[in-house]
Amino acid sequence: MDKAQFSSPWMPYLLLMPQMLIIAIFFLWPAAEAIRSSFFLEDPFFGKATFVGIDNYRDALTGSDYQRTAWFTALFTILVALISLGLGLMFAVSADRVLRGQSTYKTLLMWVYAIAPPVAGLIGVMLFDQHIGPLVDFAALFGWDMRIGVNYWDTGTAMIIVATWKQIPYNFIFFLSGLQSIPSSVKEAASIDCRSEFRRFWTITFPLLAPTSFFLLILNITYAMFETFGTIDLIVKDQPGNSPVTLVYKVYRDGFRGNDLGGSSAQSVILMLIVLALTIVQFRLIERRVHYN
Amino acid sequence: MTTLRIKNARKVYPNGAEAVKGVSVDVEEGELVVFVGPSGCGKSTLLRMVAGLESVTEGEIELAGRVVNDLEPADRNIAMVFQNYALYPHMSVRKNLAYGLKNRKTPNAEINSRVDDAAKLLQISEFLDRKPSQLSGGQRQRVAMGRAIVRKPAIFLFDEPLSNLDAKLRNQMRLEIKKLQQSLDTAAIYVTHDQVEAMTMADKIVVLNDGQVEQIGTPAEVYGSPATTFVASFIGAPPMNLIPGDLSENGLNIGGTVLDHTADHRGPVTFGLRPERARLTSDANGIAVDIGVVEELGAIRLVHCQLGDHELTVTQDSEEPLPSGRMGLEYAERDAMLFDRDTGHRL
Numbered sequence: 001m002d003k004a005q006f007s008s009p010w011m012p013y014l015l016l017m018p019q020m021l022i023i024a025i026f027f028l029w030p031a032a033e034a035i036r037s038s039f040f041l042e043d044p045f046f047g048k049a050t051f052v053g054i055d056n057y058r059d060a061l062t063g064s065d066y067q068r069t070a071w072f073t074a075l076f077t078i079l080v081a082l083i084s085l086g087l088g089l090m091f092a093v094s095a096d097r098v099l100r101g102q103s104t105y106k107t108l109l110m111w112v113y114a115i116a117p118p119v120a121g122l123i124g125v126m127l128f129d130q131h132i133g134p135l136v137d138f139a140a141l142f143g144w145d146m147r148i149g150v151n152y153w154d155t156g157t158a159m160i161i162v163a164t165w166k167q168i169p170y171n172f173i174f175f176l177s178g179l180q181s182i183p184s185s186v187k188e189a190a191s192i193d194c195r196s197e198f199r200r201f202w203t204i205t206f207p208l209l210a211p212t213s214f215f216l217l218i219l220n221i222t223y224a225m226f227e228t229f230g231t232i233d234l235i236v237k238d239q240p241g242n243s244p245v246t247l248v249y250k251v252y253r254d255g256f257r258g259n260d261l262g263g264s265s266a267q268s269v270i271l272m273l274i275v276l277a278l279t280i281v282q283f284r285l286i287e288r289r290v291h292y293n
Numbered sequence: 294m295t296t297l298r299i300k301n302a303r304k305v306y307p308n309g310a311e312a313v314k315g316v317s318v319d320v321e322e323g324e325l326v327v328f329v330g331p332s333g334c335g336k337s338t339l340l341r342m343v344a345g346l347e348s349v350t351e352g353e354i355e356l357a358g359r360v361v362n363d364l365e366p367a368d369r370n371i372a373m374v375f376q377n378y379a380l381y382p383h384m385s386v387r388k389n390l391a392y393g394l395k396n397r398k399t400p401n402a403e404i405n406s407r408v409d410d411a412a413k414l415l416q417i418s419e420f421l422d423r424k425p426s427q428l429s430g431g432q433r434q435r436v437a438m439g440r441a442i443v444r445k446p447a448i449f450l451f452d453e454p455l456s457n458l459d460a461k462l463r464n465q466m467r468l469e470i471k472k473l474q475q476s477l478d479t480a481a482i483y484v485t486h487d488q489v490e491a492m493t494m495a496d497k498i499v500v501l502n503d504g505q506v507e508q509i510g511t512p513a514e515v516y517g518s519p520a521t522t523f524v525a526s527f528i529g530a531p532p533m534n535l536i537p538g539d540l541s542e543n544g545l546n547i548g549g550t551v552l553d554h555t556a557d558h559r560g561p562v563t564f565g566l567r568p569e570r571a572r573l574t575s576d577a578n579g580i581a582v583d584i585g586v587v588e589e590l591g592a593i594r595l596v597h598c599q600l601g602d603h604e605l606t607v608t609q610d611s612e613e614p615l616p617s618g619r620m621g622l623e624y625a626e627r628d629a630m631l632f633d634r635d636t637g638h639r640l
Contacts, residue, residue: 185379188346188366193393193440195367203392207383 031272038265049262056266066250066267073225073246076160080228081220084164085213088171093201095172096179106176113169121231124162128235135161149236149243156244159235163228171216178212179205218282225275247271294322296480297343297448302352304338304504312338314504315352320448320497323478325471329491330501330527336484337452339501343482344373344450357447367396372441373450377457378433380425380440386412387421390439404443411439414473431462438470442477449474449481455490467494488528492516500524518630522637525565525630531595534571536603537634538564545631548601550580556631558640565630568595568606574621584616598622 006012038056040049060066095105112120127135128148135158139146146154182205190204206213226248236243245253251271255264297320304313313335320326328336341347343354345366354361361369372393381389390408399407412418415435425433434454441449454470455463471494474481485491491498492512500507500515500523507527508520519525525533538547540562545554547564573582573596582598582605589611596607596616609616631640 183377183379185375185377186381188344189373189375189379189440190381190392191346192344192366192371192373194396195365196396199396204381210383 034265034268034272036265037262038269040262042261044259044261052262056262057270060263060266060270069245069247069250072156072244076156076163076228076244076246077221077224079160080163080167080224081217083160084167085171085216085220087164088168088216089175089209089213091168091172092175092179093205095176109172110169112166113173118230118234120166121162121234124165124231125234128158128162152242152244155235155242159228159232159244162235163224163231166231167220167223171220174212174216175209178209182208214282218279221278221282247274295319296322296324296357297482298353298355299339299343300353300355302339302342302354303350304335304342304347305350312504313342316501316504316506317352318499318506318509320480320482322480323475324496325474325481325483325494326497326499327491327495328482328484328499328501329486329488330507332486334501335504336486336501340373340450340452340482340484343448344371345369370447371450372444372446372448373452374434374437374441374454376453378425378437380433380436382425385422385424386417386428386436386439389425389436390421390443393440393444407443407445408439411442414442415439430458431466434458434466438473442473445479447480449479451481451483453485454483456485456487463490470494489530492528498528500527502527518639519565520639522563522565522632525632529567531568531606531608533630534564534566534568534605535632536564536566536600536605538562540631548603550601552580552629554626554629554631556640558631558633561634562640563632563634563637565632566605566624566628568608570624570628571605571607572623573598573607573609573616574623577619577621580622581619582622583619587615 037049039051039053041052041056042049091109095102095109098105115123127133128146130136130148133148136146136148146158148155148158186204186208187200190200194200194203225246228246229248229252232245232249236245236249247267248271251264251267254260254267258264297318299316299318301315301317302313303311303315305311316335316339318326318339328339330336338347342349343356345361345364349362356369356371381392384392387408390411391404394404394407408421409418412421415438417432417435417439420428420432420436425436428436434457437454451470455466458466467490470483483490483494492515495512497509498512498515499509502523508515508524510520515524515528519528519533522535526535536547538545538552538561540546540554540556540558540560542559543551545552545556545562545564552564573584580600582600585597585599587597588595592611593608594611596609598605598607598616598620600622605622607622632638633640
């Protein structure tokens with residue numbers, strides 16, 4: 001790419017200004033505020049704050065409730081990311097192979113994505129409704145008495161399924177376009193070199209999808225950790241007690257429902273560090289093995 | 294022995310389009326057969342049918358005495374070189390070459406020695422650990438050929454392998470492919486739309502047009518005695534002059550000029566004369582032509598002239614004086630070819 005030449009040395013900074021402002025107002029400032037208040041015990045009603053050092057962090061990290069939530073978040077994130085990536089890829093490979101009615105098939109699979117997220121979330125929640133949910137009835141056929149909002153793992157399962165279901169079309173679209181950008185002659189050359197279609201997929205197609213997969217993996221982890229907030233909120237709204245939630249939801253619940261602003265801030269700082277670490281790990285480790293054209 | 298026998302092969306697509314309309318071609322052992330024709334003539338489809346990348350609607354493909362119609366491409370003992378190389382971008386050159394052998398459970402030692410031999414032959418040994426993206430077009434082309442060579446197939450299939458290279462490299466690679474194919478003594482089919490490539494490389498040329506064979510023959514045969522007006526105009530540069538005329542007892546009438554011609558045929562014909570087989574003379578008493586534009590090509594020049602209402606091209610040595618005005622046209626009668634004007638077939 002050509003390097004643009006500016007007549008004034010301030011010009012590039014001026015052009016970057018709007019983006020910088022947005023980052024400063026919506027990220028840097030709140031982040032700094034969270035870090036500051038994480039060291040205080042805030043009185044939610046009279047605005048008095050007492051400096052407590054790292055007590056908020058110690059309370060958060062040693063609390064059994066926090067640890068349980070952290071483990072659930074890890075499990076939730078891994079399962080949602082992997083299952084939705086796996087199914088998205090599977091559907092994309094099938095759609096790529098379908099010759100007749102391909103566009104119908106594609107449209108049907110993308111449909112969910114076209115629906116507004118809260119609506120899709122609500123539909124998902126209704127599928128698991130205790131009284132009218134068909135999936136609860138379906139589980140009952142196998143002798144599984146699903147009690148959403150009462151049983152911890154039943155609720156967790158429903159959460160994972162709804163969150164995964166919403167993310168599949170997104171992954172499907174990216175995987176499909178990734179598949180279709182593989183030159184047909186490369187696939188043909190592979191079909192001459194290798195008889196087994198299964199082997200061809202893992203030695204040629206999948207490695208060539210690696211950039212897409214890597215990109216999607218990051219997006220899916222982010223999705224599962226943060227963007228599932230709405231889905232989780234819909235599922236656990238009226239059952240605060242024994243329901244599993246993710247770390248982000250706990251930050252919200254402790255802060256805005258529990259009025260523990262300091263503790264909530266400490267949790268969100270921890271979350272920030274986790275995200276930072278994850279990003280570094282992802283780019284350092286995975287990108288090295290990813291082939292970019 | 295015949296390596297490949299294509300018997301009456303037809304290809305009809307689901308939408309009803311007929312790409313190949315009953316083609317029969319034999320490829321003998323060690324022979325390089327070129328399929329040549331304009332785009333859309335079915336030459337690539339036919340090649341892909343041999344490779345197994347397209348199904349055969351009707352007819353038979355017989356490779357080394359075995360009908361392979363229903364075999365997977367990987368089971369056919371063929372190797373193909375694609376127009377855009379089709380290298381595996383995520384694998385090193387060495388892995389690209391080894392991939393086909395590895396999948397066939399070839400022992401590692403054997404793979405290594407074959408890859409090294411092929412790399413040496415193609416002068417790509419120093420690139421073995423690079424990725425395709427780090428290679429130039431010519432080098433990628435060599436890797437693509439290497440991938441075919443290491444397999445030691447019964448037949449090589451080349452699908453316009455040089456059309457992505459620049460003109461200079463193309464001429465060089467053309468010669469190298471020919472040499473390579475001769476030294477390996479393996480049969481090959483080479484698809485191209487470039488008649489120069491076809492003429493220079495082929496042991497046997499198959500001229501295809503609209504899904505049908507127009508003529509099969511050696512380059513000399515196809516050039517020297519084209520079977521149809523299509524072949525006459527397609528093979529040779531500049532193309533053969535083709536002028537409508539009428540044969541009667543008096544001779545051959547071309548736009549008012551009557552030429553002596555001893556042929557039994559009567560009726561409308563197409564008169565064909567190669568530009569390089571015609572001469573211009575200062576004596577305009579025989580066949581008279583009016584000189585038009587002259588194109589200098591260095592060693593030779595192309596003289597465009599007018600014979601009655603018809604355009605005619607004559608090539609001339611650049612040493613000769615520049616032609617102008619009205620001149621005479623001479624040719625040997627054996628060089629003049631007559632084609633049936635309705636069917637296009639040689640009389």
